[in-house]
Amino acid sequence: MRKYRLCPKCGHSVFGGRCKWCNYVLPPENTTAAEEAEPQEPQVIEVPQQAPPVPAARVEPEAAAKSNQMVVMDAQQKARRILYTAEQNARELANKTRLESDARAAEIIASAQQ
Numbered sequence: 001m002r003k004y005r006l007c008p009k010c011g012h013s014v015f016g017g018r019c020k021w022c023n024y025v026l027p028p029e030n031t032t033a034a035e036e037a038e039p040q041e042p043q044v045i046e047v048p049q050q051a052p053p054v055p056a057a058r059v060e061p062e063a064a065a066k067s068n069q070m071v072v073m074d075a076q077q078k079a080r081r082i083l084y085t086a087e088q089n090a091r092e093l094a095n096k097t098r099l100e101s102d103a104r105a106a107e108i109i110a111s112a113q114q
């Protein structure tokens with residue numbers, strides 16, 4: 001009779017001689033008194049059968065990194081927009097100041113030439 005065992009590699013419950021989560025081949029079953037006394041692993045109820053054969057621990061950091069990257073990209077876009085607006089404002093102000101001083105200089109030169 002086959003029974004559930006814990007995969008020593010990924011920790012998932014394994015039915016039979018091979019872990020379906022990480023393909024680890026478990027060593028042959030040696031039924032001891034301690035193993036017989038061990039209760040059925042409740043973890044198997046939490047894990048859906050249609051889950052991909054990838055250990056959850058490997059998926060979650062990637063997903064977290066992806067969302068972190070998106071947050072960083074969003075922040076970068078916002079910062080770029082703010083910077084662009086500030087540059088636009090500064091450029092407009094500088095242009096206005098330059099035009100005003102140019103006009104003033106022209107006036108001074110014109111009056112000096114008269």
Ligand SMILES: [Zn+2]
Pocket residue numbers: 007008009010011012019020021022023024
């Ligand atoms: Zn495994």
